[in-house]
Amino acid sequence: MLPSGGRNPRQVEMMMRRMGMTTEPVPGVEEVIVRTATKEHVFRTPEVTILTVQGVRTYQVVGNPEVRPRGAGAPAPGASTAAATPTGPPEDDIRLVMEQANVSREEAIEALLGTNGAPAEAILRILTRGGR
Numbered sequence: 001m002l003p004s005g006g007r008n009p010r011q012v013e014m015m016m017r018r019m020g021m022t023t024e025p026v027p028g029v030e031e032v033i034v035r036t037a038t039k040e041h042v043f044r045t046p047e048v049t050i051l052t053v054q055g056v057r058t059y060q061v062v063g064n065p066e067v068r069p070r071g072a073g074a075p076a077p078g079a080s081t082a083a084a085t086p087t088g089p090p091e092d093d094i095r096l097v098m099e100q101a102n103v104s105r106e107e108a109i110e111a112l113l114g115t116n117g118a119p120a121e122a123i124l125r126i127l128t129r130g131g132r
Contacts (some may be wrong), residue, residue: 031043031045035060037070044063048061095108
């Protein structure tokens with residue numbers, strides 16, 4: 001980013017336009033995954049902005065990634081959910097369901113798998129059936 005040097009945001013925006021730079025937010029981003037040969041950097045609900053400089057578009061992703069071994073997460077859109085079963089839901093989601101619904105690890109995993117990995121839905125499902 002450009003140093004503002006005490007300028008107000010409007011002045012910075014005008015200077016960027018004079019230099020041929022534009023920014024554009026990307027609304028509604030649910031997830032961004034950066035895959036390397038051995039790892040995946042998963043950003044859940046990140047802020048994504050497109051910076052265009054002289055016709056070249058650069059995507060800026062802001063958020064805290066979950067770094068995991070490649071292939072350890074949820075399936076790609078359109079993939080069968082059976083492919084996700086061997087690896088299971090993310091550990092953070094399992095712990096969240098266990099703590100919030102006061103259930104065992106196995107019950108938390110079962111609930112997450114039954115809700116396609118949605119922790120809030122898994123917690124609600126457990127609590128509405130009496131907490132087991």
